[in-house]
Amino acid sequence: MIVEFGHFALILALVVAIGQSVLPMVGAARRDVRLAAFGRQAAHAQFALLGLSFAALTYAFVTSDFSVALVVSNSHSLKPMLYKISGVWGNHEGSMLLWVLILAAFGSAVAAFGRNLPESLKSRVIGVQGMIGVGFLLFIVLTSNPFERMLPAPLDGRDLNPLLQDPGLAFHPPFLYLGYVGLSVAFSFAVAALIEGKVDAAWARWVRPWTLAAWSSLTLGIALGSWWAYYELGWGGWWFWDPVENASFMPWLAATALLHSAIVVEKRDALKSWTVLLAIIAFSLSLMGTFIVRSGVLTSVHAFAVDPERGVFILILLGIAVGGSLALYAWRAPDLQPGGLFRPISREGGLLINNLFLAVACATVLLGTLYPLIAEAVADEKISVGPPFFNATFIPLMIPLIILMAAGPMMGWKRAGISGLLHRLRAALVATAAAALVVLFVAETDAIAAALGVAAGVWVLAGVTTDLVHRCRSREGTLGAGLNRLFNLPRSVWGTALGHAGVAIVVMGITVDSLMSTDIIAAAEPGDRFELAGRTLVYEGVEPKMGPNYMSERGVISVYKGDEKIAELDPERRFYPVQGMTTTEAAIRSTVFEDLYVVIGEQDEQGRRTVRLHHNPLVPWLWFGTIIMVLGGVLSLSDRRLRVGAPIRSKKATTGKTEGGAPPAGAQPEAGD
């Protein structure tokens, strides 16, 4: 009964979404307040209905209701509770339901928090959100019904794919979808602004927090996925330039560009038409990502079971959304008021260059990802584009961007002097040169590449520090006054600093691990000793172990530093009888500067067992760096001046404190009527 109730709520949500996509648009055109109010209520109702629907599906999973086909194919009565719940979105149908639930949540949030949005703009944003909802709800109802019954009901389920029974993967999809779908709000704002024919500072101020929230979630989602691949897939890598990974990375690059260009619109009223285009592109790339992952047109190592019919449906949705919004852009963008003037060497100039680099880098990733499709269609040749391509194109484009990253936040709006900038950054330059020399001296292989990567990271960290110190240097020059200022800097300044510092740390982690990791593959007998990166690893043997829904062979590998035993690692091979699948569980010893990563394989006829031992220097920095980036995003989001609904109050709050950060917020123009 509850299952049918969930299905019914899902269909009702579709009906509500149809109303939501039409009536507020009419209301905005006719300036009809009642229709606008309907839009808001519809957004809340759609969210509530999808919430009920999602709760019903979760209930079916939690209670192991094996009369539901989806539960049968993805759950098992013995599965731990966490994975019963994460099993709801560990499959195609359930994950689409989560997708539309998050979409409706964002629509409802715009309706609830956008109190000081102009009525017509808000109605149109809600209307566009409704349209996206209609597309995806139709997709679910027509091709991917999660509530389908299976009669007669089997006694037990087929269990969730064991690789997905993992805490990293339990939380990876929700954050990724928050990011993907969060970009829909920026998209809706862009389309609404095109219909209104007006983009101004206020518009950018409303768009930025949504983009920031989406960006933070997307960053976390990508990092969780990468972390999961690192420890669960057991081959020691964390990024493979696989089509599915690129599908999440391209919206991230576009969202990062959007985040920066929206600042220029907000502060200087320039780059407006470009920002609108970026908002459209960012969400279009998210939709394309959904298409790539679910249609199976590209060979990926991480792909959902695919279905051509669904692929065609998503392709049509993609065509309507991208084609429609770009046509609207081509038609309406020339009418947007062109914005302010700035010199090439200025904060705006720096942000523009940032956008150019990110956009071009995103385009190369797009080309590399789609190239196999194009080659097959045009030349009937099956090819694959792997990491060497992306390394050869993406990295050279990122280096200038990272060099600029240190200087950008220190440049003044409208105009800045290069000599003053270099003078201010002299300490950072010295630190960078010193770091480069140390790496050149210490590194045994690939010294130049390693020096370049580490120096880039140090340069950005030193630049961020210089910027913070400069902002809080007080006239009295006392340490106390300086510290006081440091902690009273606007949160958005801290957000920028942390965001950039996080990138610097990730860059260093990527460089050092890519160039300096070492590994040993061997057939080991108990008692065998291996020397790896100054440690001695001793393979002690294997013992059996029982889990709740699996059987396991647990290997024991002791780690010695000199004669002292510093750790014991226990990699496993688990056998999940229900799915008849074996998984490899790596054992990892993480310290601040390195990971020791060990995996065991099958036993051969002579009783030897394959062991793989990796020394991965600075890999933990990838995760630290990402956490710092996300913290920066969240901190920036909590800034009063950006917080949704706060622009009017913030004008008072920032008066008199403007020397610390960006120029004063300025009066809020009464947009809309």
Place this chain on the structure above:
Amino acid sequence: MSKAKLKKKRRLYAVLIGMGLLGVATALVLTAIEDTLVFFRTPTDIAAETPAPDQRLRLGGLVAKDSVEPQEDGITTRFVIEDGGPHVVAVTYTGVLPDLFREGQGVVTEGVLINGVFRADEVLAKHDENYMPKEVADALKEQGVWQEGEPAPSPNALPSASYGGKATQ
């Protein structure tokens, strides 16, 4: 200079920088794609046209039944890839194979053909028993071994969502 003229000039600069950057990116892409493309081949393709030595390839097909042999050193595996046609290719791989690597299962390997033996340094097997890598599925269809709609020729097919696996040296 009038404001409008200045604005036009500045916009021209921005466009020029953008074009220049695109040019650089295009050059990077063109040189990189030349050197890094990896072609997909089946045993039938290789029999028809022997690849140049040192050319990296992706070799795909089904792992032949009873062909998987662990080698003396304990870490190398030798197996045979077939595509339903008369030709097969022997493959060696050193390392831990992906969890779902099985005889009769679709597989894609990447490496170099040396003296008729394919030395793979990467083996990709899907983590879904029902799924066939797209290239392999197409190749099998070409050989008439398998038609769309039939269950994939794999041992115990259970439909499930899947994430993939891959092994690298």
